[in-house]
Amino acid sequence: MIVVKVGGSAGIDYDAVCADIAARWAAGEKLILVHGGSGETNRVAEALGHPPKFVTSPSGYTSRFTDRQTLEIFEMVYCGKMNKGIVERLQRLGVNAVGLSGLDGRIFEGRHKDSVRAVENGKVKVLRGDHTGTVEKVNTGLIELLLGAGYLPVLTPPASSYEGVAINVDGDRAAAALAVALKADALLLLSNVPGLLRAYPDESSLIREIPANDVESYLEFAQDRMKKKVLGAAEAVQGGVRRVIFGDARAGQPVTAALDGAGTVVQ
Ligand SMILES: Nc1ncnc2c1ncn2[C@@H]1O[C@H](COP(=O)(O)OP(=O)(O)OP(=O)(O)O)[C@@H](O)[C@H]1O
Numbered sequence: 001m002i003v004v005k006v007g008g009s010a011g012i013d014y015d016a017v018c019a020d021i022a023a024r025w026a027a028g029e030k031l032i033l034v035h036g037g038s039g040e041t042n043r044v045a046e047a048l049g050h051p052p053k054f055v056t057s058p059s060g061y062t063s064r065f066t067d068r069q070t071l072e073i074f075e076m077v078y079c080g081k082m083n084k085g086i087v088e089r090l091q092r093l094g095v096n097a098v099g100l101s102g103l104d105g106r107i108f109e110g111r112h113k114d115s116v117r118a119v120e121n122g123k124v125k126v127l128r129g130d131h132t133g134t135v136e137k138v139n140t141g142l143i144e145l146l147l148g149a150g151y152l153p154v155l156t157p158p159a160s161s162y163e164g165v166a167i168n169v170d171g172d173r174a175a176a177a178l179a180v181a182l183k184a185d186a187l188l189l190l191s192n193v194p195g196l197l198r199a200y201p202d203e204s205s206l207i208r209e210i211p212a213n214d215v216e217s218y219l220e221f222a223q224d225r226m227k228k229k230v231l232g233a234a235e236a237v238q239g240g241v242r243r244v245i246f247g248d249a250r251a252g253q254p255v256t257a258a259l260d261g262a263g264t265v266v267q
Pocket residue numbers: 006007008009035036037038039171172190191192193195196197198199200221222223224225226
């Protein structure tokens with residue numbers, strides 16, 4: 001079993017990702033696709049007059065401040081446009097894909113964090129009304145049902161809180177939790193960069209390998225949102241996933257290339 005997470009940043013070639021997945025699926029490989037949608041969410045939020053707000057925690061992690069209106073825009077884009085766009089591509093390629101959010105069947109479950117500590121103008125502030133959280137539990141029943149019946153699940157945030165409230169969760173870490181829960185052989189985190197770069201944005205500074213017992217020390221090379229990917233990779237390998245690969249989803253055969261060792265391999 002392979003868990004593929006494809007991001008939502010500008011430049012990702014979803015046709016290439018879906019064609020590669022369809023070919024591997026047809027050859028009998030079991031896989032699950034998780035996707036993001038941050039770039040398109042930012043554009044739609046601007047267009048709807050509710051621009052995105054990103055906050056940075058005192059420890060340096062950046063996240064989207066998700067008030068109720070932002071959550072609704074987030075769902076429109078992630079569960080609507082992005083999810084159905086991917087499912088449609090796969091269906092056209094002959095794959096019986098089913099698109100679901102983490103809320104459906106509580107696939108992704110976690111604690112709702114209503115407030116976030118954010119650094120603004122050098123001061124730490126507490127912002128309330130946030131609909132975010134972290135996936136703490138993956139309920140695999142529905143996924144196993146789908147896989148067993150020959151469907152390819154296409155999953156996306158949000159997750160469900162323990163109270164049944166939709167929460168925005170990081171897609172990379174959700175995919176990592178899923179890979180651990182399913183005892184996946186590999187987790188691919190595909191985005192619009194060749195992998196983890198030592199000197200971002202210099203693409204020639206690609207880090208080719210990260211030892212599984214030392215992932216956290218590579219956090220220093222990741223800026224803002226890339227930090228969550230490194231954290232997700234650490235969680236996956238600590239949870240027993242043998243291989244995590246940060247790969248390039250901009251062209252070619254992104255899944256095959258990553259499994260063949262292109263990108264940054266954590267093992
Ligand atoms: N050291 C680094 N190496 C590579 N990319 C980096 C690094 N530091 C920061 N980045 C940024 O991280 C981004 C990838 O993370 P991001 O979460 O934005 O992507 P995504 O997974 O495609 O999106 P989504 O949140 O929609 O799933 C890259 O586009 C790049 O701008």
